[in-house]
Amino acid sequence: MPRLKIALAALAAVLLMNACAPAPAPEAADPPLPAATQPAPPTVAPPATATQPALPSATPTGAAESATPAASGGLAVFVLVPNETVVSYAVDETFINENNRLNTSIGKTSQVTGELKVDLANPANIQFSEFTVDLSTLQSDSPRRDNAIRGRWLESASFPLAQFTVTGLPGFPASPQEGQVLKFQMTGDLTVRQTTRPVTWDVSATLNGDRLTGTATAFIMMADWGITPPNIAGILIVKDGVTLKLDFTFQKQS
Numbered sequence: 001m002p003r004l005k006i007a008l009a010a011l012a013a014v015l016l017m018n019a020c021a022p023a024p025a026p027e028a029a030d031p032p033l034p035a036a037t038q039p040a041p042p043t044v045a046p047p048a049t050a051t052q053p054a055l056p057s058a059t060p061t062g063a064a065e066s067a068t069p070a071a072s073g074g075l076a077v078f079v080l081v082p083n084e085t086v087v088s089y090a091v092d093e094t095f096i097n098e099n100n101r102l103n104t105s106i107g108k109t110s111q112v113t114g115e116l117k118v119d120l121a122n123p124a125n126i127q128f129s130e131f132t133v134d135l136s137t138l139q140s141d142s143p144r145r146d147n148a149i150r151g152r153w154l155e156s157a158s159f160p161l162a163q164f165t166v167t168g169l170p171g172f173p174a175s176p177q178e179g180q181v182l183k184f185q186m187t188g189d190l191t192v193r194q195t196t197r198p199v200t201w202d203v204s205a206t207l208n209g210d211r212l213t214g215t216a217t218a219f220i221m222m223a224d225w226g227i228t229p230p231n232i233a234g235i236l237i238v239k240d241g242v243t244l245k246l247d248f249t250f251q252k253q254s
Contacts, residue, residue: 077253078212079115080131084249087112087133092239093230105145105238107138116250123176128166135192136160153230159193167198178207186216195225201246210252218244 088108095101114131135156140146150157171184186201197220205214222229222240230238 074119074121076118076120077115078118078250079253080112081249081251082110082112084213085112086110086245086247088245088247089138090243090245091229091241094237094239095235096237097235105140105142107140107146107149109134109137109139111137112246124172124174126169126172131164131166133162133164134160135162148230154227155193163191164199165189165191176207178209181206182214190220192225193227197224199244201244212248212250212252214248216246216248220244 086108087110088106090104090106093103093105095103111134112131115129117127119125135154136150138146138149138156166186166188168187169184170187173180173182173184176182182203182205184203186203188199188201189196190199199218199220201216201218203214203216205212220242222242229240230236
């Protein structure tokens, strides 16, 4: 019995020492193998690192996931609403046969098409389609004037479409906000009767929800497009210089 107690006490002491002491290296208690058979020390990293496949970096993964919506779902398309959009011209004319009465002739049409695409994540990134106006549908307060414009002066019966291609937006704010009145310029190329010339518009626009509304104005000379200002001897003289105006409404497409 004393020998059993001594053995138990020794075993308890060994267990207590193993619990408190640092974990020994694996198989440290085994006697070393002969030099001829002892394996070489491992040269690879610990198993947890060497065998586990590397995970992709969190930053590139997150960037890729956020870039996809911006490139596709973040692009909103706005289309002109014809019945809420008006293109007009204004020219000064003098009626010689009416004691040189001065008058400003105004012609209008809503036959205009166009659209733009806005990156909602970066509203300053705007893409425009070509804007087209049917000049043959311009109407003023005088059918006689309108017929003369279509047949002789503007020749819109033969060249009905005017196209405008946007090339830049000088002064457009870097961080536009909804409800904010935006004032900037819109530059581009205007084609009338097979002649293309640069034009700059002054624009005031506001985005409210799914609607973009505003006004754009420009001043051009008829002679720049090869158009001779109307002059009817003894009756009418038109001063060269045309004020163009676009009152527009764009509607976001669902």
